[in-house]
Amino acid sequence: MTEATPPAFAGPRRVLSGVQPSGDLHLGNYLGALVKFTRLQHEIETFIFVADLHAITAWQDPAKLKTQVREIAAAYLATGLDPKIATIFPQSAVPEHAELAWVFNCVARLGWLDRMTQFKDKAGKHKERESVGLYTYPVLQAADILIYKATHVPVGEDQRQHLELTRDIAAKFNHDFAVPGHFPLPEALTEGPGARIMSLRDGTAKMSKSDPSDYSRINLTDDADAINQKVRKARTDPEPLPELLVDLKGRTEAENLIGIYAALAGRTAQDVLTEFAGQGFGAFKPKLADLAVSVMGPIGDEMRRYLADPAEIDRVLTEGAERARAVAAPNMAEVRRIVGFWAG
Ligand code: AQP
Numbered sequence: 001m002t003e004a005t006p007p008a009f010a011g012p013r014r015v016l017s018g019v020q021p022s023g024d025l026h027l028g029n030y031l032g033a034l035v036k037f038t039r040l041q042h043e044i045e046t047f048i049f050v051a052d053l054h055a056i057t058a059w060q061d062p063a064k065l066k067t068q069v070r071e072i073a074a075a076y077l078a079t080g081l082d083p084k085i086a087t088i089f090p091q092s093a094v095p096e097h098a099e100l101a102w103v104f105n106c107v108a109r110l111g112w113l114d115r116m117t118q119f120k121d122k123a124g125k126h127k128e129r130e131s132v133g134l135y136t137y138p139v140l141q142a143a144d145i146l147i148y149k150a151t152h153v154p155v156g157e158d159q160r161q162h163l164e165l166t167r168d169i170a171a172k173f174n175h176d177f178a179v180p181g182h183f184p185l186p187e188a189l190t191e192g193p194g195a196r197i198m199s200l201r202d203g204t205a206k207m208s209k210s211d212p213s214d215y216s217r218i219n220l221t222d223d224a225d226a227i228n229q230k231v232r233k234a235r236t237d238p239e240p241l242p243e244l245l246v247d248l249k250g251r252t253e254a255e256n257l258i259g260i261y262a263a264l265a266g267r268t269a270q271d272v273l274t275e276f277a278g279q280g281f282g283a284f285k286p287k288l289a290d291l292a293v294s295v296m297g298p299i300g301d302e303m304r305r306y307l308a309d310p311a312e313i314d315r316v317l318t319e320g321a322e323r324a325r326a327v328a329a330p331n332m333a334e335v336r337r338i339v340g341f342w343a344g
Contacts, residue, residue: 009184016150021068023209026217031194032156078302089320100143163188193263203252
């Protein structure tokens with residue numbers, strides 16, 4: 001006899017995502033995440049948070065954390081998130097994230113977390129010195145998503161494994177507590193040309209806020225001079241660009257720069273190659289730098305404009321937190337009843 005498929009989640013479609021206030025936002029965050037948030041807000045109810053609970057999995061200076069939160073919020077606004085449409089809020093202002101994460105810590109299995117490659121990458125050889133929070137980070141991420149019963153999660157390719165874990169946690173909770181369809185099994189929205197932007201210094205490492213070399217990334221706040229310099233110094237190879245995409249295979253740095261150009265221009269990588277075939281990086285890099293300045297420059301200007309008025313950012317975040325809590329609090333109350341807590 002085959003087991004019956006449990007009923008699917010029947011609630012509304014909802015988007016949730018966020019970014020950690022753990023450093024300067026870069027081109028990878030922009031193309032892998034922020035661009036998608038801005039587009040999706042017009043299609044599906046959208047919740048976008050600033051992940052300050054996640055940020056403290058690595059040491060953050062308490063005197064700077066609030067400012068870092070405002071900087072991420074300013075980046076959201078500068079890239080086109082509209083607080084009248086999307087709910088924008090700081091994670092720590094909605095305590096239900098942490099409360100649900102505890103319940104999920106008791107649902108997730110150690111073996112599942114042991115397989116998370118991002119922890120292995122970040123912890124490196126010294127995992128015993130890392131915070132327990134860094135290890136259980138994907139469980140908090142599952143709570144971030146499921147406290148809103150979000151169905152779609154726009155993220156870069158690096159987060160795909162964490163989204164699989166979220167689905168496993170949702171399915172196990174629904175099964176163990178006999179509440180089929182209670183939590184949705186959310187989908188990662190990773191498609192798109194900017195899903196995996198690599199470091200400008202090493203085509204095999206992802207562009208990252210925490211890379212010690214500032215030359216590895218283009219920051220949203222970089223001015224035209226900085227962008228020009230970083231593109232000029234980006235690692236490449238001496239070969240001219242080929243006509244066909246398949247011939248870029250194995251040339252990781254070249255592939256990355258073509259991918260960045262394509263994502264910024266809203267074109268396919270093949271289309272870009274067709275234009276630059278036969279040319280070397282001496283000709284290609286200035287074109288890439290001009291394009292990056294034309295796209296990123298206005299975003300940096302807008303960020304600085306928002307940051308000049310922190311009271312307005314705080315107003316957006318406070319209002320967003322109230323709207324987020326209006327959804328999260330009743331969802332958490334349901335979980336308390338389902339789990340059988342005394343305070344249910
Ligand atoms: N290189 C990348 N290419 C495409 N997308 C990326 N993202 C991050 N790096 C790239 C996406 O940006 C969103 C926010 O990421 P985060 O700040 O919450 O954490 P992260 O993935 O750990 O980003 P960083 O820059 O690498 O930060 P650090 O160095 O602090 O760990 C996510 O959707 C992510 O996929």
